[in-house]
Amino acid sequence: MTDPFLRPDPRLEGELRTLQHPGLPRHLVAQPPLPTDAMWMARALERAREAALVGEVPVGAVVVESSQVAGRGRIIAEGRNRTRQDVDPTAHAEIVALRAAGRRLGRSRLPGTTLYVTLEPCAQCAGAAVLARVDRLVYGAADPKAGMAGSLGNLLQDPRLNHRIQVTPGVLAPEAGALLTEFFRERRS
Ligand SMILES: [Zn+2]
Numbered sequence: 001m002t003d004p005f006l007r008p009d010p011r012l013e014g015e016l017r018t019l020q021h022p023g024l025p026r027h028l029v030a031q032p033p034l035p036t037d038a039m040w041m042a043r044a045l046e047r048a049r050e051a052a053l054v055g056e057v058p059v060g061a062v063v064v065e066s067s068q069v070a071g072r073g074r075i076i077a078e079g080r081n082r083t084r085q086d087v088d089p090t091a092h093a094e095i096v097a098l099r100a101a102g103r104r105l106g107r108s109r110l111p112g113t114t115l116y117v118t119l120e121p122c123a124q125c126a127g128a129a130v131l132a133r134v135d136r137l138v139y140g141a142a143d144p145k146a147g148m149a150g151s152l153g154n155l156l157q158d159p160r161l162n163h164r165i166q167v168t169p170g171v172l173a174p175e176a177g178a179l180l181t182e183f184f185r186e187r188r189s
Helices: 037-053 093-105 123-132 173-188
Strands: 019-022 025-031 062-066 075-080 115-118 136-141 166-167
Touching: 019 075, 025 166, 037 062, 037 075, 037 115, 037 136, 037 173, 062 093, 062 136, 075 093, 093 123, 115 123, 115 173, 136 173
Parallel strands: 115 136, 136 166
Antiparallel strands: 019 025, 062 075, 062 115
16 A cells, blocks of 8 residues: 655755645645754644644644754744644644744734644644744645645635745655654554
8 A cells, every 4th residue: 555654755856946736726735845944844843742642643843943943943832733632623733833833922923923733734723824924834745635725725825815925845745744653553453
């Protein structure tokens, strides 16, 4: 059986490139990772592992000050999927982290921040990132079934919306994908 999460992601390779997709809008403009992206993604993966321990789909997210991403950085908030615990279909890792970041900073918009998430965001979370006005979104594994940062479409860079987000896909994608694959394999057995 082919494993969509473990399939090599062509977006991992090369410099800035444009990907063509059949949906609307038609492409993702992907930025290469910054040196500290893997470190923050590792932290998001820790949150994802915590989710798995309590039976939640293992997805984690971290909000970091963009201006300091290239240096030592400062974390603003983090979160993990908690849809089952909260009995809330919207309680995805990104939403949990963005809400916590808004509370922490005392504002509903978060320019100057980067959102790290272990799985390509769904329509809800990509939309929330646009509403939050985050500068960058960095994700791990692609989600061929629900991803709206290049897989099914691209809500993050739609020129018709009044905010667009820089995107770096594929950071620690094998680790993020393996966590999801393992989780669903155990649930099936
Ligand atoms: Zn989501």
